[in-house]
Amino acid sequence: MFVFDRDAYERRVTWYRHARFGMFLHWGLYAIPARGEWIRSVEQMPEEPYRRYFEEFNPVDFDARRWARAAKEAGMQYVVLTAKHHDGFCLFDSQYTDWKSTNTPFGRDIVREFVDAVRAEGLRVGLYYSLLDWHHPDYPHRHDANHPDRNNESVSDEGRDFDRYLDYMHAQVRELCTNYGKIDVLWFDFSYDNLRGEAWRGTELMHMVRSLQPDVIVDNRLEVSGEGYGSLAAGEPTPYHGDFVSPEQMIPPNGIQDVHGNDLAWEACVTMNGSWGYTADDHAFKPAPMLIRKLVECVSKGGNMLLNVGPDARGRFPKQSVEILSQIGAWMDENHDSIYGCGRSDLPKPEYGRITANAETKTLYFHVYENSIGALPLIGVRKEQIDSIRYLASGAEVPISTSWTHSDYPDIVFADLGADPVLPDPVDTVLAVKLR
Numbered sequence: 001m002f003v004f005d006r007d008a009y010e011r012r013v014t015w016y017r018h019a020r021f022g023m024f025l026h027w028g029l030y031a032i033p034a035r036g037e038w039i040r041s042v043e044q045m046p047e048e049p050y051r052r053y054f055e056e057f058n059p060v061d062f063d064a065r066r067w068a069r070a071a072k073e074a075g076m077q078y079v080v081l082t083a084k085h086h087d088g089f090c091l092f093d094s095q096y097t098d099w100k101s102t103n104t105p106f107g108r109d110i111v112r113e114f115v116d117a118v119r120a121e122g123l124r125v126g127l128y129y130s131l132l133d134w135h136h137p138d139y140p141h142r143h144d145a146n147h148p149d150r151n152n153e154s155v156s157d158e159g160r161d162f163d164r165y166l167d168y169m170h171a172q173v174r175e176l177c178t179n180y181g182k183i184d185v186l187w188f189d190f191s192y193d194n195l196r197g198e199a200w201r202g203t204e205l206m207h208m209v210r211s212l213q214p215d216v217i218v219d220n221r222l223e224v225s226g227e228g229y230g231s232l233a234a235g236e237p238t239p240y241h242g243d244f245v246s247p248e249q250m251i252p253p254n255g256i257q258d259v260h261g262n263d264l265a266w267e268a269c270v271t272m273n274g275s276w277g278y279t280a281d282d283h284a285f286k287p288a289p290m291l292i293r294k295l296v297e298c299v300s301k302g303g304n305m306l307l308n309v310g311p312d313a314r315g316r317f318p319k320q321s322v323e324i325l326s327q328i329g330a331w332m333d334e335n336h337d338s339i340y341g342c343g344r345s346d347l348p349k350p351e352y353g354r355i356t357a358n359a360e361t362k363t364l365y366f367h368v369y370e371n372s373i374g375a376l377p378l379i380g381v382r383k384e385q386i387d388s389i390r391y392l393a394s395g396a397e398v399p400i401s402t403s404w405t406h407s408d409y410p411d412i413v414f415a416d417l418g419a420d421p422v423l424p425d426p427v428d429t430v431l432a433v434k435l436r
């Protein structure tokens with residue numbers, strides 16, 4: 001019988017909750033056609049024309065250390081790389097397939113270089129592994145809405161042995177958990193229809209994962225797709241419940257709690273433009289200020305943000321991504337204390353921004369997006385609780401307003417922001433309110 005060990009769970013996710021900000025990397029053969037990682041499915045592209053990208057794959061500018069440095073400089077604390085995406089192509093030297101980077105002209109074990117580089121920067125290592133596999137001959141497709149061959153009458157499911165696929169999938173996860181040192185995050189993607197939980201032989205899989213990587217944390221997608229909170233939230237954890245909930249391209253309105261009201265670890269994965277894999281004509285990048293505020297939103301709701309980059313076919317980050325990362329990094333340089341180790345506060349969300357809280361240092365961080373009246377109501381904080389108020393970026397003292405000891409609001413403390421309607425940082429000016 002499976003017994004959920006809450007203490008072990010809390011211990012496993014401690015670093016992860018503290019880290020709050022990570023980088024997602026979607027990279028593979030699909031960077032060459034540059035129309036996204038779902039290209040085989042969306043364009044109903046058979047294996048044979050796709051194989052051309054395998055024969056051509058040679059990202060001469062790939063430099064894992066450069067990627068890791070970019071993540072570090074943006075203030076990210078962990079990096080998750082697609083070791084295998086839905087196309088089945090492996091960025092690692094698996095002994096169970098020929099469909100891998102070491103067999104392309106490039107000839108290198110990308111996962112190996114990745115884990116070494118990420119660790120060298122002092123960051124945590126995550127590996128994404130697709131449960132779907134459009135390459136494996138035993139992965140079902142005829143009746144699978146996601147499969148590129150779904151409408152191809154010339155290809156049948158006859159002779160396909162799903163259990164053989166599962167042997168393969170388990171063996172590859174074993175390789176990832178054995179050959180690359182300590183793995184901090186395993187990111188499975190994803191369950192749908194009947195393919196969930198025990199259909200993946202989830203209990204056996206997680207038993208193996210935990211025996212090889214006792215401290216690794218795992219997403220909840222052995223049970224769900226990007227939608228759905230899973231069995232841990234439902235209060236009936238299965239052996240494959242996962243350690244964090246993984247909402248995709250959305251930030252949950254109220255964070256994520258289980259049925260008993262306990263906060264769960266969660267992570268919103270978010271693209272910079274509209275695509276995961278490099279997409280040449282997708283120029284719809286979210287501005288860096290918007291992404292900074294999304295990160296703050298996640299933390300204010302007790303969650304993480306995993307921000308995606310899709311490197312191109314030469315192995316370089318898109319220019320726009322580099323620019324966005326450096327702008328986020330500049331903000332994080334000054335304001336990371338309001339992110340790392342922080343989570344939700346008990347205070348209501350203020351109209352002018354958001355609040356993150358560090359329970360250990362008893363500090364509230366008011367993220368201020370606008371200065372409408374020159375004085376900031378610190379609603380919910382009593383004057384006698386306040387030890388100090390400082391601009392986080394400069395350390396400068398923020399006085400308590402005397403002109404706003406307003407008789408209409410006797411219980412509200414107002415911080416004096418001065419008359420300038422433009423705050424020191426128009427993206428997000430952070431006030432650190434240290435409590436006694």
Ligand code: H79
Nearest residue numbers: 026037038041042146189190225226248269276
């Ligand atoms: O790896 C990334 C995606 O490839 C994968 N999960 C993230 C982390 C994923 N995205 N969406 N889905 C899985 C669910 C399927 C969405 C689909 Fe579609 C809608 C498949 C076909 C229609 C999105 C839109 C992908 C192609 C078109």
